[in-house]
Amino acid sequence: MAQIELEGITKRFGKISALNNINLKVEDNEFFVLFGPAGAGKTTLLKTIAGAEFPEEGLVRIDGKIVNHVESKDRNVSMVFENYALYPNLSVYDNIASPMRSKLYKKDEEYIKKAVNKVTEMMKINHLLDRRPSQLSNGQRQRVALGRCLVREPNVFLMDEPLAHLDAKLRHFMRGELKEMQTSINSTTIYVTHDYMEAMSLADRIAVLNHGEIVQIGTAQEMYYTPCNEFVACLFGEPEINLLEGKKCVCSRTGEMSLSIVGSDKALELEADVRNVLAQHGADNIHIGIRGNDIQFAFEDLGDEWIKGSVYANEPIGNKVIMTIMVADKKIAITCPNDTVADMDQDVYIKLNLKKALIFDGNTEEFITRHNIDSFKKQGKGVQ
């Protein structure tokens, strides 16, 4: 149980700066996810908290105490490493028991046995206790590493991509197990992942990192519904959010300001609240972010607001079909029911549900507004 504060953390490897002025406060008992593409500095940040890396500048506080110069063994944290970092010369049992056999966290063998059994049962590796790490599959190794982390009750759990090497099926179930376990864990957890589903599912709050800097901190809902810029919007959701270039124009029918997509002359009507914000916003060049779920399609022209395109690819993936549509040299991915059939280069018409669209500034790629923005900002965690 601990609160973690990072203040102005900067870390360089030679001339490359891996972390750049990171400020972060993780509350007691919070499940905090560090999320971002490869090379964003997530692992380095985690290791800085663990005491395995030392920052050039800035302060690390655990429970208010500055721990910059505290050795990692005395920080009372436990960590899952992405490459597992199991002891190759020890059995699975001894690997998991290891943290409880050091002088610092000494437990008697009876206690160890119980704890190891409990955690291995949860990880479904209790039949592997006598094996060496070299005799395990990657998925099994990862679960051993997770087991070694969870067997203790430290101040902070640090987890670096603990599910990354599992196959899709196992990952789905382990994520569920972790999520269910959260209620019984009485520790702060900092979790690194590049899988947006893990981040959204597990996190109380998420910090999105890119190039060693924090881009946005917020709940999963804020990330998904009100991302601070296009970069964050693209990270959440599958297929990736479509970003369409748009321009302000005047709708001939209503006389109000509306948007038109570059390459199409159809004017798309806006909700009043979006219109007001946009009217005050200077930029003329607008990007419309719209997810695949929020676009309707039809194979015939249904009139106003339906934009013509052609089918670029039609990919069934089981419970749905991802159709990629070319509109004025721009690919738009939409999700369709799983029995959708379409020929390549066939004409198709789409309608954007602008109520769900995110509006970005076309020059800075910063988020401007969306319909009903207040309801997403306020709710936060309360949505659930």
Next chain:
Amino acid sequence: MEKRKVSIGNILEAIGRNLGLTLFAMFALFPLIWMVICAFKSDAQMYNTVFRFTPTLENFKAVLVGTDYFKAFFQNLIVAGGAVIITVLAGVPCAYALARYNFKKKEDVAFQILSFKFAPEIMVILPIFLIFQKIHLYDTYFGLIWVYQLITMPLLIWVVRGYFEDISVEVEQAAQLDGYAWYEIFLKTLVPLIKPGLVASALLAFIFAWNSFTFPLILSGFKIQTITITALRYIASDTVHYGQVAVASTIAVLPEVIVALFIQKHLVRGLSFGAVKG
């Protein structure tokens, strides 16, 4: 599964294979056997047909009784053993540093260490001789052990460094987070992982040191004698006592053979690397 067929082809194959192995064994062992046989021959019969002679212990008597052969044997043991101990104590941390830390010219330093092994001993022996005389290390244990590092250290550092590089840093970090102090991490986590390489290279270092000839020949000889040097004694001005040389050599290889048989398993595995994969 089908039944195993015993065909003539299979039998011929087995015979051929065994024949080949036998021939190789003879080829490999013959020098040793020859040496042992010589040890039991008298000087008179030395040049007779190989396998027909009257065994005699005369040579053993001449070498062992009333001479300082055993003294030389133990002195050799002290010098070679001492050299290996120093090599392990200094070489393992050195290998660790070369594997783990990044500093300027790291690779140059590493190569420099290895290059000590390239130079023929005879090339450096004269300056060392002069220096040793000046600083009173001539004909001392310490002097020899020190100079033996030239032979033993580079090999060990290079083998063990490779092993350290194979261990991911995260294993050490994990052990730290598990609450172990640095020396515990070193002894409990790292040492078991480098053991095959450490044992193998230490053994090779021992053999090189044990067999060294040039250094003890020039840098010692009065107070300290190694058995490689004592073997020279049997070359008299008029004749070479091959029997006595053979006895001295037979006894001299014993420790190596015993040690090698004992840790044969490590020797093969240790030098073939890649055993650390977790």
Next chain:
Amino acid sequence: MAQLVLKNVFKRYEHQKKNIFEKKKVLDFAVKDVSYTCEDGEFIGILGPSGCGKSTTLRMVAGLESITNGEMYIGDVLINDLLPKDRNIGLAFEDYALYPPLSVYENLAFNMRAKNKSEEEIKQAIDYVAPLMKIDDLLNEKPTGLSGGQKQRVNIARAIVRRPGLLLLDEPLSHLDGKMRQQLRQEIKRMHHEIKCTTIIVTHDQMEAMSLADRIIIMKDGEVQQIGTPLEVYDNPENEFVAGFIGEPPMNLMKSTIVKSDKGFMFTFENSELKVEVPKRYTEVVRDGMKITLGVRPVDVIIAKTPVNSTPVPIAIFENLGDERRISVRVGDMLLSMTTAEDVYYTPGEEVQLIFQEERTHLFDPETGERIRPRGEQ
């Protein structure tokens, strides 16, 4: 252009156990009795977990592995003993294996030069293929400067530049990251649409196979489990393995015992109160006390909005993933998960009633894993 036929193909490997005391030859079948026909111009996906024999099958077709038993035909020609170069096959592996000193153009031309094609012909072929794989502006680059995705494009272009009768792709996307993979997937599909060359792709990623292939061959332990279109294998799996392997999130496969009550047959689960009615169409094939595995996809379990006649269960996990929401309940020690794209929110512990989509529930024999079908259904 060609049709590929495999008839009862076997591949056997011989291992020798390393033991001085007993020399034992162990025979392992990497591929067992594989038969299928790829029609001319068809896009076939061979799908399976690692070690299922899918790559071995592909390598046998390419002629890189010998066949232990069986026959292979391209068109009407028996190719069992044909050298790889005579089979008119284009091959692209997972590793790019481009010649680093040569430019992209030279890499593409390399093979045709070896066959003494004229420069004009070569240029024509490359000019046709390069835009298909979107590498027309890379032709003068050296491979070292290219990204993984670009290298793989060049690699595939090299395989098709000779216009082979058969194109074989071995995990071509597995080195690439998500976004790149999705893009190249579309390019491959469009390339196939354009040149209509019979194509086989080997992959372990079910989504890749589903989105690319006209028909999928699912393999496990060297044996074919099912052959069918993406929708067929998704909707109508032959056995438990196929059911669990296809689909993300995976199908719920729940051990169950059938109990006859006054309301008819019910599925019951160990350590759970939950009872689910057995769909009418199965009543003839089930009996009281029978053990079965119940398979139902997460999208086919629905949370009732109005009270229905079913046991309420508490929600164990609620995950809001933005595009969809996943809800799981505990059934004994198993997790039953559901997904929905609707904007619904639940809190763990909340009791809900579940509806199983009757026509989309599958029964499997827990011993053999075979599908138990209603009487009269194929």
